[in-house]
Amino acid sequence: xxxxxxxxxxxxxxxxxxxxxxxxxxxxxxxxxxxxxxxxxxxxxxxxxxxxxxxxxxxxxxxxxxxxxxxxxxxxxxxxxxxxxxxxxxxxxxxxxxxxxxxxxxxxxxxxxxxxxxxxxxxxxxxxxxxxxxxxxxxxxxxxxxxxxx
Numbered sequence: 001x002x003x004x005x006x007x008x009x010x011x012x013x014x015x016x017x018x019x020x021x022x023x024x025x026x027x028x029x030x031x032x033x034x035x036x037x038x039x040x041x042x043x044x045x046x047x048x049x050x051x052x053x054x055x056x057x058x059x060x061x062x063x064x065x066x067x068x069x070x071x072x073x074x075x076x077x078x079x080x081x082x083x084x085x086x087x088x089x090x091x092x093x094x095x096x097x098x099x100x101x102x103x104x105x106x107x108x109x110x111x112x113x114x115x116x117x118x119x120x121x122x123x124x125x126x127x128x129x130x131x132x133x134x135x136x137x138x139x140x141x142x143x144x145x146x147x148x149x150x
Contacts, residue, residue, distance in 0.1 A: 007061070014054055018047035060133075063140045067117055070143075078102075078118045082125060095126040113142035 021043060028040030071077050083094035102122035106115040116139035123132035141148045 011054060011058070014050060018050050022047045060137070060140075063144075064136050067113065067136075067139060067143055071114060071117060074114075076114050076118075078121055090125050092126075095122070098122050099126045111142065113139040116142060 025040045025043035025047075028036045028043060031037070031040070068077065078098075081094075082098060083091040085091060099119075099122040102115070102119045106112075106119045109115045116135050120132045120135035120139060123129075123135055138148060
């Protein structure tokens with residue numbers, strides 16, 4: 001629940017920031033000189049890119065959460081079997097062991113979104129966020145019946 005609140009607060013702050021930046025861009029355009037209009041248009045591009053990025057990330061999180069809820073209802077969420085340091089961080093060797101299991105599971109069932117979901121969690125636990133995101137995107141595409149890029 002804390003992560004959802006943090007995400008919502010961050011998204012709200014970004015939206016306020018985008019509105020403020022956008023208003024400055026409009027003010028620059030209204031000034032009417034070639035230089036200020038050029039800067040104004042450039043400044044307006046930033047909030048557009050930011051809103052698009054925020055929207056795509058929000059969609060990704062919602063889809064991943066939908067898959068997690070479905071997998072939980074089936075009783076298929078992976079059990080947390082990772083060893084932890086005294087500070088509570090995941091032990092790297094333990095994460096690597098679980099990752100090897102999840103990778104083998106995914107290689108045995110490459111068309112099963114459930115195995116890709118569990119692989120994404122293993123990547124995340126192994127602190128490989130880019131691959132975790134790609135594996136989750138693959139799981140979402142398989143679940144939704146969309147074409148999957150190799």
